[in-house]
Amino acid sequence: MRxxxxxxxxxxxxxxxxxxxxxxxxxxxxxxxxxxxxxAGQIASAFPVSRPAISKHLRLLRRAHLVREHREGRHRVYQLNPEPLRAVDSWIEQYRQFWTASLNNLKSFVEAEYAREQEADSRKHK
Amino acid sequence: MRxxxxxxxxxxxxxxxxxxxxxxxxxxxxxxxxxxxxxAGQIASAFPVSRPAISKHLRLLRRAHLVREHREGRHRVYQLNPEPLRAVDSWIEQYRQFWTASLNNLKSFVEAEYAREQEADSRKHK
DNA sequence: AACTCCTGTAACGATATGGTTACGCATTAT
DNA sequence: ATAATGCGTAACCATATCGTTACAGGAGTT
Incomplete structure (x- = not known):
């Protein structure tokens, strides 16, 4: 059962x-x-792949709202939008405490946790 | 030229x-x-996909050193290893300054940057 | 108007990804 | 010894991903 x-x-x-x-x-x-x-073109020139490949990457970044684009003459200027990275940052945040604790402490903590859960579970088995 | x-x-x-x-x-x-x-089995039971699917995810996490595994009787116990996340964190770190600055400030900064570069470039064009 | 520059999209191909079922192998229980 | 449990791997399939080349269209240039 799930x-x-x-x-x-x-x-x-x-x-x-x-x-x-x-x-x-x-x-x-x-x-x-x-x-x-x-x-866009200037961005593409910095990479060893074709310009259309970069164009597709830019489209994906646009859809993830990590960049903003606006036209300027015949150029399309791309600008960083770091806002969505905040979500990644706050996800990582939950792990920060784990690497501030020493690895030895972490190990014993985790093992203790598991031992506790296993004991709580032991009624279900024989 | 690249x-x-x-x-x-x-x-x-x-x-x-x-x-x-x-x-x-x-x-x-x-x-x-x-x-x-x-x-592993207990982990799998928390997800709506099959156990082998989770097993493959665990293999990938193992190879990325994000988890550690050790045997315990017939169980294979998985343990979090947050160490590799530090690299992600320090990558994100470089963006933190961007969202501490107000978006308006960022916008003008970035645009000024581009204007400067464009001017420096203008000798190459006509 | 015709031409050139800049860039996005379409169409296609190779490989990666994530899922499934079938199976094999240890370890524990009977 | 035999059966049951726990879990990884193999084989397979559908779809996603990332690259390429060919093409189209808007914006400046001549």
Whole structure:
């Protein structure tokens, strides 16, 4: 029988953002845009893939709201929008406490937790 | 002519980690393990997919070093290892300044940056 | 008006991803 | 010894992903 874990819903948040960050080229595009807004072609020239490939990455980043685009003459200037990264940041935040604790402490804590749960479970088995 | 952007190399770091986090089920598994170590079957029972599917997710998480596994009787207990998340955190860190600044300030900053670059570039065009 | 520049989209192909069922192998229970 | 439990892997399938080349269309240039 399945539980449909409660934790699932929290992980569903910011799906598009995590998805967008999965690709190294897209992360590099964001890194590039930190230095300032640029037109699409100039962005593409910084990478070893074709311009249409970058165009598709930009579309994905646009749909994840990680970049904003506006026309300027015949250029399309792309600008970083870091807002969605806040969600990623707050997800990570929940893990920060784990690496501030020493690994030894973590290990014993986790093992104790499991031992406790196992004991609570032991009634269901024989 | 291609530049092979310098920023690329920084984005290549922690490739496996970003990859692992791209899937909502895997993020939910990590969220679940924050509450304590658990055997594989118990993890699987929290999700609406088959046990082998979870087994494959766990393998990927193992290879990304986001979880550790050890045998305990006939169970295989999985334990969170948040260490690789530090790399993600420090990547995000570089963006934190952008959302602490007001969006208006950011906008003008970025636009000024682009204007400056465009001017520097204008000698190459006609 | 004709031409060039900049960029998005379409169509296609190779590979990756995420799911399923069937199976094998240890470990514990009977 | 035999059966049952727990879990990883293999084989397979559908769809997604990321790249390419060819093409189209709007904005400046001549």
């Amino acid at each position: 539980h449909r874990s409660v934790t699932y819903s929290t992980a569903r948040h910011s799906e598009a953002t995590f998805q967008a960050l999965a690709d190294p080229t897209r992360r590099a595009v964001l890194d590039l845009l930190r230095r300032g807004a640029q037109p | 530049h092979r952007s310098v920023t690329y190399s920084t984005a290549r770091h922690s490739e496996a980690t970003f990859q692992a986090l791209a899937d909502p089920t895997r993020r939910a598994v990590l969220d679940l393990l924050r509450r304590g170590a658990q055997p």
